[in-house]
Amino acid sequence: MSDKLLEVHGLKKNFDGVRALADFSCSLRLGEILGLMGPNGAGKTTLFNVVGGFILPEGGNILFKGKNISGVPPHRIANLGISRTFQNLRLIRQISVIDNVLLSFRNQPGERLGNIFLHQRKSLNQEVANHNEALKLLGEAGLEEKAGDPAEELSYGQQKLLSLVCCLAAKTDLLLLDEPVAGIAPEVIERILGIIRTLPSKGKSVILIEHNLDAVMQTCDRVVFMDAGAKISEGTPEEVRNDPRVIEAYIN
């Protein structure tokens, strides 16, 4: 078995003639934090949608833990061990913060109809265990006081923090984080990046889309720079930052 957690080969996707992914390939090692950079419309979010199964690519394949997952429905991919946050911040706003976290746990016995009526003990026990773990995760993120509030009452930065906590609750091996620190206060940025940096030691790998150059420099092991759906540059954050092709892409 190779040490590659995720490999994508030759992904292609066009939206009404706009190239979102043009023969894009890259790979991610176990325990690696990979930064994904590039100008708007470079295809970064499209890549997340394709890996998550929300968009079918027109060509290429995706290997997760050595298994081909192209064409697998999103909820099955999520259960195989990929969780993600969304650029436009998706949360269930009308339920409480802790319920959002509880929702993210995978394979809950209480989510099966039969268990609710026939094996109530089993689903209740798991629910209590999940509840405690959710409180612990919220505590680590500094959100424990907000646990009972509706998610919509959190500030924007706290909502981003919450969506990261939800990814952690999912206990997946791969986290796809779409701009986790864009547009939020510096102290919350620090908290979020702090959590992300601890993930490799827990055996998790991360792909991080981010425009904030400082955040990427501090956090990522490796950076892939995309433009017009293709990989322009790849290497350590330092190398990519000084790559003339990257500088050219940003000026254009």
Next chain:
Amino acid sequence: MEYLYHILVLIEIYFILSVSLNMIVGYTGLISLAHAAFYGVGAYVAALMALKLHSPFLANVICAIILCGLLGALVGIPSLRIREDYFVIATFAFQVITFSIFNNWISFTGGPMGLPGIPQPAILDLRISSNIGFLVLVGIFSVLTLWITRRIIQSPFGRVLKAIREDEVLAQAAGKNVAAYKVMVFVIGAGMAAMAGVMYAYYTSFIDPTSFTVMESIFIISIVIIGGAGSFWGPVVGAVVLITLPELLRFIGLPSSMAANIRQILYGGLLVAFMLWRPRGFLGKYAFQSREVRE
């Protein structure tokens, strides 16, 4: 007194209908216009079994529930995979088709003449004949419905339903099989509506297609919305209000020809008023509006 019991039995039947529809409309966010169809199929199955097979009451209840559950799956599986607007249209179509079958398959359903002479229900040796007997019998079934619904919505399963209502994409990203959940809820709701239909058939001892029209489906949705979609007690309050309010009109002393029309105006007026000034209904926390508005 008998009159009061009659109203209370009706309210109990509508508890079953509105609480089960609330699970579909209020908690999962699927607008179904087919609830009266399942209600009708339940009533017809029980009536036909009682009249033609002379089968016992409880067997008829179980058969009606299972049959409507299967029918729910048949309608739900193809139509829930596509966008929600199509689901509304598909349920509407199913409702219209079901009504035409009730109305036109004269040799089997009696057509517009309906099915008279449904025997009184008996559980073991206990024959239920008085209104108060029905009050207890239907009461047991409506409490059962309330209990099952509460159990479902307070479980992690119910949390997934609310997530689907708010954001399907997120629910999928969290690993939930959205299509399967929708079908399950729709099937459970159909089974419960069938239960209400069986109660209605036995209670009135005569059924005809006019009780199971599109208007009836819309009436049940009105109960849910006015009571408060997505709140547990909302439809219960809604059923009490919408059933008793028109009955009160009788005491004003209007001629019955006028009262019937005023009743329709009242329902329509209430629905419009609630949509304008209190879209979340009496008890709801969740405003009933389209997804686009919420974005």
